Each structure stands twice: as structure tokens, then as C-alpha cells.
Amino acid sequence: MIGRLAIVGVGLIGGSLARALRAAGAVDEVVGYGRGIANLQRAVDLGVIDRIESSAERAAAAADMVVLALPVGSMAVMMGQIAPQLGPQTVVTDVGSVKGSIVEAARLALGERFPRFVPGHPIAGNEKSGVEASFAGLFRDRRVVLTPVAQTDPDALERVSAMWQATGAQTVTMDVAHHDEILAATSHLPHLLAYCLVDTLAQMDGSGVIFDFAAGGFRDFTRIAASDPVMWRDICLGNRAAILSALEAYRRDLGALMAAIDREDGAWLQELFARAKRERDALNGGRG
């Protein structure tokens, strides 16, 4: 049970976490802070948070748990702001899709409170943004990766783990660098490919007609290109090395595919497609 929970950034993730913890009876009071006052007011109206705090520092002061649910690039500044107000028992966690750069920022910003910071990343979300899009079931049966480091206080880790489990999620711990490599491959790479595809098509002659003829496959494929641009800018900058490495591998493989089409190598193409289909069909027992 969390006494006072401070959500900094009451959007899809922060809002859904608050909703889920309330629904589970796992929190007494939820205070919220964020840049957009209209969004915060909506969060109050929707019953997602109990009240708005006028600053991040005030939100963090006297909170038992502070959740930073912000774009990756805003984390460092926010940590610097709240650091002076954190009590010795306050636990801080984040939900960023990148862990290496956030852990380094926290180490610098939080100083002696750094052991009470637990780096976290719920593997959940969709292309929508804002508290309106939040819902209590977002994390149910999803994984939340926690990436504690050597200095992380086991009690803080336990509290963050318990919080996520109360939302219906499974928690797993993982090494920071390993998390960043896996996410570069499974999440960052597809998002960048989708953004790039939409933009490439938009630049083609007759792009209006092109988009008119986009069918279901295209819609599924590019849905993630409607995600928040600032969030994805920050992820690119925050996980640069792992993302570049994944893009390099992809671009190399795409070159091989193009060469096979160019030389009309039907056997090579069929083998690639069959191999990829087997992998895709096997994904979690073919749940789609």
C-alpha cells in the first residue's frame, strides 16, 4: 500500500498507473503535476488524481512514491528539481523506454538519494497520448522491466515491484544495457521504421493517391507512427548507440533483400519470407 503517490506527467502511462492502483485499492492519495494545466484538470475531473500540485517539488515533498512519467529528455531536469525535496524514505521511479541515460542522469541529479531511485519501464502503451487515453487495464498481464544497479536499495526495489504487481503486471529485473539493446530492437527500431515509411511515402509524387490506397496492412504497420514526436526524439538521443546498431543491422539486411529482388532470386526470397513467417507465427503462441 502506498500512502501518497506523486505522478509527475499525468498522461497515458502516468494516468493509467494511477487508475490501476486506485482500482486495486493500493494507494491512499494521488497528487499530480505536469506542464499542461488543462490535462491536469481533466485528470482531476476523471478521478485519476485527487489534486494538482503547483510544482514538481511540491508534488514530490511528502510523497511516499514519486513516478516520473515524462519523455526521456525531460527526466534529468525534473530529477534536479525534485531532488532537494525528497525525504529519506521517498522512493522515486520512472517509466522511460531508455534506461542507460536515465540512470546516469539520476546518479548525477539525486546524489545521496540515488539508492532510492528504481529505474523502470512498463512494456505497455499505444500510440495515444494524454490522460484521456489512460485506462486501468493498460498494464494487466504486461511486463514491467526494472533495472536496479549495484547501489539500488533492495527495499526501494521491492516497493516499486509491489506497485507494478498491484496493476496486474509482471515485473522482471534486467541489466540496464541489456534492456536498452532489447528495446532498441523490439520497440525503437519498429517505431523508427514506421515513421520513416510514412514520411517516404508522403514525399513521393502523388502521395495523396498513395495514401488513398493504403489498406489494412499499411494501417497496422504505421499505427505507431502516430506516437508522440518529442517522446521519440528523446528516445533516439537517449538510446543512440543501441538504436544505431539495430538500424545498421536492419539496413544491411534490407540491402540483401534488395539484391535478391534485383537478381530475381525467387528461392532466396521465399526462404526469407517463410523464415520470418515462422518466427512471427510463433510469437507468443500465435496470439497475433
Next chain:
Amino acid sequence: MIGRLAIVGVGLIGGSLARALRAAGAVDEVVGYGRGIANLQRAVDLGVIDRIESSAERAAAAADMVVLALPVGSMAVMMGQIAPQLGPQTVVTDVGSVKGSIVEAARLALGERFPRFVPGHPIAGNEKSGVEASFAGLFRDRRVVLTPVAQTDPDALERVSAMWQATGAQTVTMDVAHHDEILAATSHLPHLLAYCLVDTLAQMDGSGVIFDFAAGGFRDFTRIAASDPVMWRDICLGNRAAILSALEAYRRDLGALMAAIDREDGAWLQELFARAKRERDALNGGRG
């Protein structure tokens, strides 16, 4: 109203067409032919076709309308087989995702019957295959592109157009080459990118863990990589030039994206993502 309809290839598309025309009362009798006898028997059991023909020639003989719903690479051989049996009034059409190579094959194979061939392409489908996956509503409110050439008989075009309209689809006519360029961009390119992504990830160290952490975005993005490998091999070979051109443009743009990440150009990245998001959000009024 079609008297006898012959479906050659009773899979997702052929089966759904038969179902839709039956549901609309737009056909008297449906005969089917295909390579897999178990699939054909299932089509009879499901009421999709009235009976199985023992050969494509027999299916085509005495049919008013022959629909070739086969992988692109099988069209030429099949046209050669049925050509001798076609009556002077029989209309032949296809559902291939590529039109240029099919029109050339038809010109060679059908000889004096070529004017009764109407090249067609329903912009509908999903990653599933086989008659089990077929359903009557597949074409409702979807577009069907017809690409008649100078020699195409207007009466044949009218009959094929009426057939598709009876399924609830909208028909549009388009130049063959234009169709192939548009489809290379909106359909062929995303399918190839998805196949390539799944394969790139499968080759990474620890690919098992990577797929374990694949979330919703990845699932949406790669669903089309479960499509039929033979169908996509044929599309690559049949629409080679337009596909290579689209892949070239994409690979160039991906290189620019990588360069921006490498030089940590946040403004460039945010602008790209925002531009792509606007285009994606605008897609058919944001129906997703």
C-alpha cells in the same frame, strides 16, 4: 447476375468473393478448382462453392466468369491451361497484387480471348490464408482497382465491375503502371519491411528474449510478416522495378534518419516524427 462462376484458387480472396456474391444473390452456381483437395472439400462443406472441378480447364469451360485467385507467379501457367476452353463470352479476371506482369502474361496466353480479360485487384485481405479465413464482408467498403488496357472489351469490364460492386466494394479504374507504383509503395514496401524486421531480429544474439519483450506496437507492425511466402515471392518478382524503386527511396531516407541520430540532431528528428504523425493522423480522417 452471374450464371456460373468459376473460382480458381479458393483461398481467402477467392472464397470471400464467392461468399459475398452468394450473400448478395448475385450468382447462380459457383464451381471451384485449386491445388489442395482438402481445402476444396472444406470449401464445399462450408457452402462456399457448390462443387469441385477436377481441372482448371473443366472449371473454366461453360463458366460465365472465371476468377483467378492465385499467387501472381501461378497466373501465367493457369491462363495457358484454361485458354483453349474459354467460350467467346466468358469473362476472365484476376485478383493479383501486381498488374503489369499479369497483363503481359494474359496477352500471351489468352490470344484472341485477351479482350475478355479484365485485370483486377481488390485492396483487401489480411495475413491469413485458405478458405477457412474467408468471409463475405471482406470487400465491403474496400476498393477494387481494375486496370483495363486499350484492347479490353467494355462489356467485360462492366461485368467485372458489377461483380465487385455486388460484394459491397467500390471499383476504380487505373492505368496498369500507376497501379503497380502505388501498390509498391502502400502494400509491397510495408510487407517487405515487416518480413525483414522479423528476420533481422531473429538473427540477433538472444533473439528468444527479444521476441519475449515484443509489445503491442511490434505485433501490429509485424502482423503482415505472417503472410503467404509464395504469394510475396511472386509479387517481388512480378513488380520488381517499382518495388526496387520504392525500397531505394526508403533506404535513402533511413540513411538520413541514421545520420541525424548519429549527429544527435534532435530538431531534425522531432520534425520528421511530427511530419509523419500528421500524415498518419490524417489517414482517412484518423480512422486508425
